[in-house]
Amino acid sequence: MRAVLLVNPKATTTSERARDVLVRALRSEVDLSVRYTRQRGHATTLAREAAEEGVDAVVTLGGDGTVNEVVNGLMTATTAGGAEPTADRLPALATVPGGSTNVFARALGLPREWPEGASMIMEGLRLGRRRTIGLGRADDRYFTFCAGFGLDAAVIHRVEEARRRGRVSSPSLYFRAFTAQLLLGNERRHPAIQLERPGETTEGELATIIVQNTAPWTYVGDREVNPNPAASFDLGLDVLALRQLGVASTTRTVTQFFSPTPDPHGRQVLRLHDMAEFTLVASRPQAFQLDGDYLGEREKVRFTSVPAALRVIC
Template sequence: MRALLIVNPNATSTTPAARDLLAHALESRVPLRVVTTTHRGHAAELARRAPLEGIGLIVVHGGDGTVNEVVNGLLGAPEPGSMSAMQIGPVPPLAVLPGGSANVFARSLGISPDPVVATNQLIELLELRERRRIGLAHCDGRWFTFNAGMGLDAQVCEAIDLARAKGHSATPSRYVRTSIRAFFRNRRLEPKLTVEIPGHDPVEGVHYAFVSNSSPWTYLDDRPIAVNPETGFDTGLGVFAMRTMGVAASLPVVRQLLTPGSNPKARKLFRVDDTPRVHVRSSAPIGLQLDGDYIGKRTDVEFVAVPNALTVVAPRLG
């Protein structure tokens, strides 16, 4: 089996020394080609060509954005509204060696955030032929692996992207500071969103909506932040929609999110952990993010769950 190692040198925690160490360890187990990305979209281009070049395994060393690129390159553009993956020909399995700041996708799969430990873990998984089929989700013509959102979190992602462009690292403390600023900047604005899911009346007056494909929604260092704890790669989508930006009403929800094992509940919170699709409409253009990448402003977005969309090299559940 030939393997392709895609390395994003600009990811937060990737270094040439770590890349060489990972490559050397993998080369002792599988024939390996190593490619370092040089521009935005390069990882998707490499993934798109991989099946045609006889690649039997793709390993990504980078952050969640690089993983997202590879998944979109592998699977191609999703069919609008479709709950199945339109795959043409064989799609090689995907393995992830964390190299970003949060590495939510890898950690949600049970992969260690330490790239050296994760490499040893991957080698063992390959020897045991451990693979899983996982569900993904899509919207706006793109796949996402763990989360998406409209409103507040998209603004945060946009600000972080701008900070990265200026050379600032995407640290947990920067995310916290940026989130607090975005919250207070928007707290007096009128809600723009309406959330619709099958089997429920439309939920109006929503300020921001998170859509999850797995849990946790993100990490602050080692602390998991679970907005929809019962959502996973083997369920439908989770929805977390807040109908208030009041400080008094929001602080208890934040405390619940920061408490391990909590099950967030509040009078102004609409939450569902397993739905096949979510339709979010906005009365004015509002930001959209996918897997932590800011996509742009939208007014009408449908999020769709697709079961068994991708094969990954990861520990089996249970």
């Protein structure tokens, strides 16, 4: 088996020594080449090249941002004969958790820490263990586990700015960013989003949208956060929208996300399950994120579910 290991050298929870250990272990199982990302977006190019070379597997060592870039590279590769990329024509994806949260890897059932995750990947490679999953697509970009339009994307933007100033990512940093955005952002006072579905009545005056391709949406330490607990890699997309962002009602809804048996509900909550496609349209630009990476502001995004898109080793 031929495999490529794509390494983000800035991954937050691994060291150079750890990477060397992983490379030696993988080389005991597969014919391996190692490639390092140099800047944002580089993993997409490297993954596309690996797929077009016809390798059997692409292994990532990095966080959710690296995984997202690699998935986009795989899904936009030109496969043999110029055929449309399908799960059986593309390399299988293996994800060794190397970021701070690793939502995608953990949603697949991998351990949180990289040594245990790597051990499980090695076993999957050895036994030929594969699972085919669906993906989400927002306009022309794929995502693995979540997207956000409005409040949660604005919070991520605040956190990314704080990290650029030297702050360490932590639950308390996210909490402070959430509180500041809720109190100071425009979302609370002026809901601006509409959700349009083919053949259905438009849902208007929405303040913020969370889209999930699987559950959970994210983690706080070991604790799952579940706005849409029924979301699954095997189904379409799930949506949770809030019509208003009152401080008390929003705090109550967010608290429901953390319940051991989550069932977010209330007058301001809209939930939609197993959606094939929908479009979000805003009367003013909204913060937008995919898989935890802030991508700027948008006024319109079309979402589609891409079933049985990719094989993963887990």
